[in-house]
Amino acid sequence: MPAKMTERDISEVTTSRLSVYLRCLTYLQSINQKTVSSHELAERFHLNSSQIRKDLACLGEFGTRGVGYDVSHLKQQLVHELGIDGTRNAVIVGAGNLGLALADYRGFNSNGFHIVALLDNDPEKFGRTSRSGVPVIDVSRMRDVVRDQQVAIGVIAVTPESAQQVHDELAAAGVNAILNFAPAQLRLRSGVKVRSVDLRINLESLSFYLKNSNGAKQQD
Amino acid sequence: MPAKMTERDISEVTTSRLSVYLRCLTYLQSINQKTVSSHELAERFHLNSSQIRKDLACLGEFGTRGVGYDVSHLKQQLVHELGIDGTRNAVIVGAGNLGLALADYRGFNSNGFHIVALLDNDPEKFGRTSRSGVPVIDVSRMRDVVRDQQVAIGVIAVTPESAQQVHDELAAAGVNAILNFAPAQLRLRSGVKVRSVDLRINLESLSFYLKNSNGAKQQD
DNA sequence: GCATGTGAATGGATTCACAGCT
DNA sequence: AGCTGTGAATCCATTCACATGC
DSSP: OOOOOOOGOOOHHHHHHHHHHHHHHHHHHHHHHOOOOOHHHHHHHTTOHHHHHHHHHOOOOOOOTTTTTEEEHHHHHHHTTTTOOOEEEEEEEEEEHHHHHHHOOOTTTTTTTEEEEHHHHHOTTTOOBBBBBBBBEEEEHHHHHHTTTEEEEEEEEEEEEHHEEEEEHEEEEETTEEEOOSSSSSOOOOOEEEEOOOOOEEEEEEHHHHHHHSSSTTOO | OOOOOOGGGGOOOHHHHHHHHHHHHHHHHHHHHOOOOOHHHHHHHTTTTHHHHHHTTTTTOOOTTTTTEEEHHHHHHHHTTOOOOOOOOEEEESSSSSHHHHHHHHTTTTTTTEEEEEEEGGGGGGGOBBBTBBBEEGGGGGGHHHHHHTTEEHHHESSHHHHHHHHHHHHHOOOOEEEEEESSOOOOOOTEEEEOOOOHHHHHHHHHHHHHHHHHTTOO
């Protein structure tokens, strides 16, 4: 099977960094800076400058030797590469605390993304909205919502027990990208991309750090 | 400068996996399974079995050749290694949507962690509590709260503009581990561990996937 | 026989170092 | 002179393969 090189061989870590660069470019643009060098970016992010050049080179040759990168041009390229020059619609499944908070999260409803609905199975909640106005809809209507509103991304904010089922339903409804907040090990499907945010793991990782650095605070 | 090997040379990725194993062991214990092999764990997580053995070997030799690992013993070891055999107290800074949701998140208030307060600078909110009863306290009292309640972990759930300041205040108050939800590039301090959860980056990464897999859905 | 623990081999990502353009 | 783009070198993580012990 010949490696088909869909996804243009840009690795996961690289794309994450591209997002970070994009945010920085937006800032630079706002303070009217016209060009930026890989060294300047490197300092801002505690990164190595050649890493940044390698990352950016993935997109083509956009820099000018002796000068650096044109801020607004590079930004535009990143926006395009990340596929957020249009608007991507998303649904959040689970209108509990977390789902509601996410629905109102600025950054989820801006710059290329739009939350069209919260889906839940509790009839009590149908028809209500989040503070910012995202409506809660019966999860059994998922298929219709996804089709009618061209939903591309699903967010799983339900209990770990229901997460797998929700994942499968989203996939069946034609959603190919999923952001999962449930602390569960999902059985994945080919063609559907899942990113998991596991808050518990993050906490435990911090705890581990605390445990193993306590006696030895002053390392520099 | 001699590499002092605090943190016992266990890498970040490894500790994250240890958390995952822990969760699995808790499950296995609940269904009364007594032992488990690296192969069985590997299947559950789509991982390589020798990776699991390597990870677990970091903690010492807890397996029995020919048999596998004793579920409850290994679990206990992991709990101990991750430093969650006691209770670690945490505060959440920012009593907005996200902060409130996090305060009530089960998994944040169980098994080794306890959220003692939400800190905010809006007097309107002082004295209120989250649904589950976490009180909102004036952020200017951070120092006292941290001292009196022996807070080890801080969660940043404020706007990106305030994140750096909150980070610095937490560090100054003696909090050495921080979970940051603000989409901002923090200037870090030595001795303080920060893990960032950047929701925006996750979304953009999914968008990138969608953009680059669209023409080529059927890869297996 | 079966499963761990671990050196050796592989594979990826980061960093170095420099040739090439402006 | 300055900074990009990139092969080469290095570093770290994952996987292989097998000796070791139950």
